[in-house]
Amino acid sequence: MHDIKSIREDAQGFRADLLRRKPDEAAADALLERLFALDDARRAAIAKAQAAQERRNAASKEIGAAMKAKDMALAEKLKQEVADLKLSMGAIESEERAAITALETELAAIPNRPLPEVPQGADENDNVEQRQVGEKPSFPDGFTPKEHFEIGEKLGMMDFEAAARISGARFVVLKGRLARLERALAQFMLDLHADEHGYQEVAPPLLVRDEAMFGTAQLPKFFDDQFYVRSGASEEQFRLSQLVNDWQGAVDYIDRHGLETFKDVASRGVIEFVDFNLNMDWERRWLIPTAEVPLTNLAREQILDDSSLPLRMTAGTACFRAEAGAAGRDTRGIIRQHQFTKVELVSITTPEQSLEEHERMTSCAEEVLKRLKLPYRVVLLCTGDMGFASQKTYDIEVWLPGQDRYREISSCSVCGDFQARRMNARYRPAEGKGTRFVHTLNGSGVAVGRALVAVLENYQNPDGSVTVPEVLRPYMGGLEKISPA
Numbered sequence: 472m473h474d475i476k477s478i479r480e481d482a483q484g485f486r487a488d489l490l491r492r493k494p495d496e497a498a499a500d501a502l503l504e505r506l507f508a509l510d511d512a513r514r515a516a517i518a519k520a521q522a523a524q525e526r527r528n529a530a531s532k533e534i535g536a537a538m539k540a541k542d543m544a545l546a547e548k549l550k551q552e553v554a555d556l557k558l559s560m561g562a563i564e565s566e567e568r569a570a571i572t573a574l575e576t577e578l579a580a581i582p583n584r585p586l587p588e589v590p591q592g593a594d595e596n597d598n599v600e601q602r603q604v605g606e607k608p609s610f611p612d613g614f615t616p617k618e619h620f621e622i623g624e625k626l627g628m629m630d631f632e633a634a635a636r637i638s639g640a641r642f643v644v645l646k647g648r649l650a651r652l653e654r655a656l657a658q659f660m661l662d663l664h665a666d667e668h669g670y671q672e673v674a675p676p677l678l679v680r681d682e683a684m685f686g687t688a689q690l691p692k693f694f695d696d697q698f699y700v701r702s703g704a705s706e707e708q709f710r711l712s713q714l715v716n717d718w719q720g721a722v723d724y725i726d727r728h729g730l731e732t733f734k735d736v737a738s739r740g741v742i743e744f745v746d747f748n749l750n751m752d753w754e755r756r757w758l759i760p761t762a763e764v765p766l767t768n769l770a771r772e773q774i775l776d777d778s779s780l781p782l783r784m785t786a787g788t789a790c791f792r793a794e795a796g797a798a799g800r801d802t803r804g805i806i807r808q809h810q811f812t813k814v815e816l817v818s819i820t821t822p823e824q825s826l827e828e829h830e831r832m833t834s835c836a837e838e839v840l841k842r843l844k845l846p847y848r849v850v851l852l853c854t855g856d857m858g859f860a861s862q863k864t865y866d867i868e869v870w871l872p873g874q875d876r877y878r879e880i881s882s883c884s885v886c887g888d889f890q891a892r893r894m895n896a897r898y899r900p901a902e903g904k905g906t907r908f909v910h911t912l913n914g915s916g917v918a919v920g921r922a923l924v925a926v927l928e929n930y931q932n933p934d935g936s937v938t939v940p941e942v943l944r945p946y947m948g949g950l951e952k953i954s955p956a
Contacts, residue, residue, distance in 0.1 A: 472892040473578050475510050478503075488584040491591055491854045502581070509574040516570035520563050527556040579685075580692060583889040585854045586863045592853025598866070599853070604837065605846030607870050614933045618873035619924040620804035623649060625935045627956035629805075640802075641794060641809045648953045652926070652939070653812065655946035657787040657919045660814040660839055664916055668835045670785035670816060675765035677788060678756035683768040686894035687913075688860040689760060698758040698791045698809075758791035762815035763913040770819050770896035774906055777898050781828055782819040785916060787812065805920050806878065812919040818912040821898065822888070825910035826863075829885040832914045833865045836881040839917050842942045845925050846870040848877055862887045869921065873928040880921045883914030 478485045482503060489499040530553045537546040590599050610616055623629025628649035634642035645653055664670040678700065684690040689697060759765060766784045775782070790813050801807035816835060820828045833849065840847045852864040861884035868877035888908035891897070897906040930938040936954040939947055 472575075472889060473581055473584075474892065475506065475574060475578065478506060479510070485584070489581075491585055491589075492582055493855075502577075506574070506577060509570070509577055513567075513570040513574050516563075516567040520560075520567045523556055523560060523563050527553055527560070530556070579893070582859045583862050583886060585857060585861075586885075588851075589857065589863050590851060590853045593855040594853075595856045597853040598850040598856055601849040601851055601865070603846070603848040604841065605844065605870075607846045608872060608929050610872070611933055616872035616875075616928060617931060618804060619871075619927040621873070622927045622931050622935070622937060625955060626937070626953060628953075638809075641807065643805050643808065647956060648947070648950065649923070651947060652943070652953065653919060653923050655943045656922050656926070657812055657814055658946050659842075659943055660916055660919070660922075661785060661787050663839060663842065664785040664814070664816065664835060668783075668785075668838070670783040670835075673762075673766060673769075673784050673786045675759075675762055675769075675786050675788065677759050679759055679764055679768070681755065681757070683764055683771070684757050686768050686771055687764050687890055688893065689757075689764065692859060693760075696793050697760060698793055699755050700758065702754045702756070759788065760792045761790050761813060761913075761915075762786040762788045763817055766815060766817040767819070767890060767911050767913060768894060770891070770909060770911070771894040773896055775819070775896075775898040775909065777821055777900050780819060780821050780898060780909070781824055782817075784817045785814060787814045787919070805924060808920060814916045814919060816883075816912075816914045816916040819896070820910045820912065821900075822907070822910050825885050825887065825912060828912055829863065829865075829883065832912055832916075833867070833883040836867055836883055836914050836916045839922070840867065840869060840880070840925075843922070843926065843940050844942075845922075845929055847880070852882075858882070858884060860884070860886045860889050862889070867915075867917070869925040871925060871928045873931075878921065878924075880925065881915035881917040884912065886911045886913070 473485075486499050486503060489502065490496065493499075530549050534546050534549045534553070537543075537549060590597060592598065617625075620629060620631070623645075624631075626649065628646045630644040630646060631642075633644045637644075661672055665672045681690060684697070757764075766786055769784070770782070790811055792809060792811075794807055794809060805811070816832055818828050818832060837847070837849065847867055847869045850866050850868060852861075852866055857864050864882055864884040866879050867881040867883070869880040870876075871878050887910050890911045891908040896909050896911070898909050899906050926940060926943075927937055930940060932938060932952075934954075936952050938952050939950055944951060
């Protein structure tokens with residue numbers, strides 16, 4: 472979330488950063504014009520509300536003076552004015568809230584500003600490689616490395632057909648030693664980050680409220696990429712909730728079905744309708760797309776002491792993504808699943824610490840691949856490939872010989888105070904007065920499913936077996952090789 476005051480103070484700088492994200496001058500100018508108009512309306516509404524309240528207070532005092540002077544006619548006139556003001560205050564306050572919400576809604580849809588060192592670019596082709604680490608595996612002459620799903624199916628331990636019967640596409644059933652290998656990878660990563668890297672292990676909820684998803688910027692922009700569940704909702708309420716991204720469709724649905732309960736919602740307009748809880752008597756919970764959501768929100772609405780910073784947390788959880796924009800991509804295998812396991816790293820820092828912490832977090836994620844002896848590279852994402860909430864992102868891409876290319880296995884991002892403003896997460900400096908917004912960082916430490924893919928492809932043998940990396944053998948009961956069942 473951006474600060475409108477800062478935007479006004481540096482409108483040209485803000486415009487320049489918008490253009491670095493998306494080089495469309497007309498759109499940038501139109502956005503700034505909308506923001507300033509909404510801010511003007513907000514200020515006017517606040518001033519109007521303050522003036523009405525001040526007049527009401529003054530009139531109340533004048534009533535006492537009039538009565539003391541025995542001017543009953545004036546006293547009655549002032550009483551009527553106070554009564555009228557009291558009646559109008561509700562509408563004035565609603566106007567004020569609507570103006571504030573309209574501005575905040577517009578601000579919430581604007582991506583974070585990239586740091587100056589982030590390269591300009593349109594997509595992944597413009598990312599800048601920082602370094603390559605590790606030796607790519609060599610295989611015997613005449614042997615073509617297989618992709619992970621071929622290896623897993625030949626082992627008899629990766630079942631896509633069973634998963635499809637149970638859950639549909641983009642799910643998998645892992646069996647036997649592959650199931651244990653996935654668990655071993657997660658345990659190894661958590662032990663490394665908790666015992667050696669100083670992250671506190673956390674077991675967070677997998678279901679979160681709307682506010683938590685908003686705080687880390689999954690909502691409202693990425694609504695279609697998420698899974699959610701309902702509790703205590705009628706069928707009508709549930710169907711209405713699915714229309715939050717289609718305001719006209721929601722109004723039509725209300726009219727078509729004669730849902731009088733929601734007529735007042737329609738009359739108030741889209742902003743209040745998409746107020747995340749939809750003004751309904753039911754609860755919605757989101758399946759987390761990453762443990763970044765609950766871990767980062769542990770600082771939500773908190774004022775931390777700067778002596779406690781940085782806070783470093785790690786969690787290994789199941790994650791859920793609808794993959795709405797992934798049609799036709801990675802349809803085979805487990806690269807892109809609706810459900811997957813990931814070990815997450817989150818840091819809460821002061822502004823002065825955040826860039827150094829970003830480098831540290833990236834090195835912690837790299838250490839996982841170094842211990843597994845998996846070749847990888849680190850790339851600095853360009854403005855066009857960077858995430859919505861990020862100021863700067865390093866992607867770690869692991870080498871997959873079956874695909875003959877590098878694939879992302881971790882993203883480490885510094886978000887500045889972008890998420891903190893959405894969560895109202897602050898800290899109190901040791902020196903100076905008041906509070907400041909914290910800076911937040913998140914990174915994969917790493918994606919467990921993709922680490923499994925990388926182990927299968929880099930450690931595959933011509934006979935169909937897979938050698939277990941040395942660092943994982945204590946977690947596998949000493950097993951050195953996984954052979955076909």
